Amino acid sequence: MQQYIAKRIVESIVTVLIVSVVVFLFVRMSGDPRLLLLPPEASDEDWDAMGKLLGLEKPILLQYWNFLSGAIRGDMGRSIYWHEPALSVFASRFPNSLQLAVSSFGFSICIGLVVGILSAVKLGTWFDHFGKIFALLGQSLPTFWVGIMLVFMFSVRLDWLPTSGMGGPQHLVLPAFTLGWYFIAAQARLTRSSMLDVLDAEYIKLARIKGVPESLVILKHALKNALLPVFTMSALNFVTLLGGAVVTEVVFAWPGVGRLVVDSIFARDYPVVQVCVLIFSVLFVATNLMVDILYAYIDPRIRYQ
Amino acid sequence: MRNKDIGPAAPSREGRSGGLLPFLRRVPLFSGIILAVFVIVGILGPVMTPHNPIKSNIRKALVPPYWMKGGDSDYILGTDHLGRDMLSRIISGTRLSLIIGFVAVVLSGLVGTVVALTSGYYGGWTDRILMRLTDTVISMPFLVVALVFAAVLGPSVANLILILSIVGWAGYARVLRSEVLSIKEADYVKLAKVAGCSSATILRRHIFPNTVNTLIVLATLQLGVIIIAEASLSFLGLGIPPPQPAWGLMVAQGRLYITRAPWLCLFPGLAIMFIVLACNLLGDWLRVRLDPKFRQI
Numbered sequence: 185m186q187q188y189i190a191k192r193i194v195e196s197i198v199t200v201l202i203v204s205v206v207v208f209l210f211v212r213m214s215g216d217p218r219l220l221l222l223p224p225e226a227s228d229e230d231w232d233a234m235g236k237l238l239g240l241e242k243p244i245l246l247q248y249w250n251f252l253s254g255a256i257r258g259d260m261g262r263s264i265y266w267h268e269p270a271l272s273v274f275a276s277r278f279p280n281s282l283q284l285a286v287s288s289f290g291f292s293i294c295i296g297l298v299v300g301i302l303s304a305v306k307l308g309t310w311f312d313h314f315g316k317i318f319a320l321l322g323q324s325l326p327t328f329w330v331g332i333m334l335v336f337m338f339s340v341r342l343d344w345l346p347t348s349g350m351g352g353p354q355h356l357v358l359p360a361f362t363l364g365w366y367f368i369a370a371q372a373r374l375t376r377s378s379m380l381d382v383l384d385a386e387y388i389k390l391a392r393i394k395g396v397p398e399s400l401v402i403l404k405h406a407l408k409n410a411l412l413p414v415f416t417m418s419a420l421n422f423v424t425l426l427g428g429a430v431v432t433e434v435v436f437a438w439p440g441v442g443r444l445v446v447d448s449i450f451a452r453d454y455p456v457v458q459v460c461v462l463i464f465s466v467l468f469v470a471t472n473l474m475v476d477i478l479y480a481y482i483d484p485r486i487r488y489q
Numbered sequence: 490m491r492n493k494d495i496g497p498a499a500p501s502r503e504g505r506s507g508g509l510l511p512f513l514r515r516v517p518l519f520s521g522i523i524l525a526v527f528v529i530v531g532i533l534g535p536v537m538t539p540h541n542p543i544k545s546n547i548r549k550a551l552v553p554p555y556w557m558k559g560g561d562s563d564y565i566l567g568t569d570h571l572g573r574d575m576l577s578r579i580i581s582g583t584r585l586s587l588i589i590g591f592v593a594v595v596l597s598g599l600v601g602t603v604v605a606l607t608s609g610y611y612g613g614w615t616d617r618i619l620m621r622l623t624d625t626v627i628s629m630p631f632l633v634v635a636l637v638f639a640a641v642l643g644p645s646v647a648n649l650i651l652i653l654s655i656v657g658w659a660g661y662a663r664v665l666r667s668e669v670l671s672i673k674e675a676d677y678v679k680l681a682k683v684a685g686c687s688s689a690t691i692l693r694r695h696i697f698p699n700t701v702n703t704l705i706v707l708a709t710l711q712l713g714v715i716i717i718a719e720a721s722l723s724f725l726g727l728g729i730p731p732p733q734p735a736w737g738l739m740v741a742q743g744r745l746y747i748t749r750a751p752w753l754c755l756f757p758g759l760a761i762m763f764i765v766l767a768c769n770l771l772g773d774w775l776r777v778r779l780d781p782k783f784r785q786i
Contacts, residue, residue, distance in 0.1 A: 195624070203628060206625065206629070323713075325761075325762050326717045326720050326758065326761050328741075329754065329757075332744055333754070336751055340747065427630035430633060430636070431725070434725060446636065450640070450726075457637060461633055464630045464633070465630070469624070
């Protein structure tokens with residue numbers, strides 16, 4: 185067990201290091217950063233001075249080392265557009281993304297669990313079919329289109345909800361649902377199949393034979409055992425929600441990190457892009473690691489070599 | 490009462506109960522027909538378009554679909570803000586979407602399979618290095634990385650295929666590797682080794698054929714994912730460059746006219762929905778059919 189955890193930690197660190205190399209190379213690929221930083225009429229001396237300031241004349245490995253050690257200290261360079269440290273630009277937007285992700289996550293967990301459990305319990309009924317179609321649509325519809333259509337329906341036609349921007353809870357409903365539908369679907373499908381597997385188990389039959397009320401069989405005996413895979417997946421889903429809200433944030437003009445990334449890519453503000461990609465990747469790897477470790481503790485049935 | 494409750498828990502699962510959806514899952518009729526229609530439309534594209542999909546005609550701008558008030562039977566699905574026929578644009582967009590989708594799925598499937606076979610079969614450091622690379626790609630936010638690549642490489646169809654393949658192979662590598670690991674332990678592989686087969690022969694003749702089922706399922710589901718990813722990139726303005734009629738781009742342009750002309754957004758979105766829905770349904774069907782181990786329905 186300890187050996188397994190140590191192995192997973194080393195693996196995660198290596199993954200994060202490779203991510204940092206890729207993120208470092210993003211900027212190299214996009215050309216000389218001086219082209220963006222300096223006006224076209226800059227003199228050769230300015231050009232060289234800027235190169236020295238940015239450390240561009242040093243060998244590439246040393247540059248990477250400086251980038252990495254800077255990142256560990258929390259120094260990820262300055263935003264070209266905002267004239268602020270890239271990390272603080274990220275930090276100013278992050279709470280907004282978190283708010284959207286949390287509400288979207290709440291949506292997807294609640295609806296997904298209920299639909300999944302009911303579909304499994306009422307296997308083959310109209311509710312099960314409805315749940316399946318709902319899930320299938322959630323996984324087949326492009327997010328940007330769902331967002332626009334919801335705005336058209338509920339904001340333009342019915343005038344119930346605001347079209348975009350941040351504000352009260354009513355501003356959250358449409359973006360949270362748009363972002364969450366895909367995950368509702370994933371959640372519902374996994375809950376359903378997990379419940380079906382558990383409902384087949386001997387101990388459920390035993391509980392029924394013993395005369396335990398059906399609602400208790402489902403909520404206590406079955407659900408408790410069916411939730412483990414659902415929760416592991418939802419932990420990773422949450423991180424994906426945080427980093428994957430790009431399209432939703434653009435459609436609803438939500439001032440989160442996703443929109444910041446798109447704006448920064450268009451503005452060639454690569455330090456900000458680097459920060460965003462690096463932080464989301466690290467979050468993903470860390471969550472994955474924690475889930476694996478938790479799993480090793482919670483579920484003794486799993487044997488690791 | 491109790492009997493009735495035990496019923497659903499019995500291993501009846503899919504396919505036995507009646508109803509429309511189980512039927513559609515048993516026979517891939519619905520998904521098969523939709524995909525066939527799209528492929529035919531994609532191949533015949535230029536022959537089928539009633540109007541030139543790129544030529545604008547301002548006097549015919551924002552004509553509604555023919556069943557709506559003010560519609561013109563010449564333009565069945567109406568026209569966009571530049572007077573271009575929506576139906577023609579959707580038809581020629583089909584070809585773009587399908588070409589990008591298919592080529593990217595094949596390329597990423599190829600890379601993913603090769604990585605999975607080498608990694609799973611040889612093990613050791615090869616495995617460790619390849620799996621860390623796979624983890625790296627999986628852990629980075631898919632769309633953001635694709636956007637960065639698109640901004641660096643510049644928007645074009647070839648670049649889009651390249652980008653979607655670069656970010657798409659890791660999923661195959663992950664799943665297929667675990668498949669290879671279990672196949673490797675099978676007796677027929679050990680026998681082949683004893684019989685003196687070379688590693689290449691074992692991989693080609695004994696291991697790869699047993700991963701094909703999973704590969705097909707993954708590729709079918711991936712096609713839907715890639716089509717949505719391409720549409721999203723085009724929607725954000727870093728995919729297919731205008732004036733080419735990409736579905737995502739059409740939605741992005743139509744968004745500005747959503748109050749006056751909702752059909753500009755509606756129809757391209759429906760096209761994406763149908764093709765991805767068909768891929769997902771077919772993928773699910775194949776999964777149940779080809780691999781009883783997958784029961785996540």
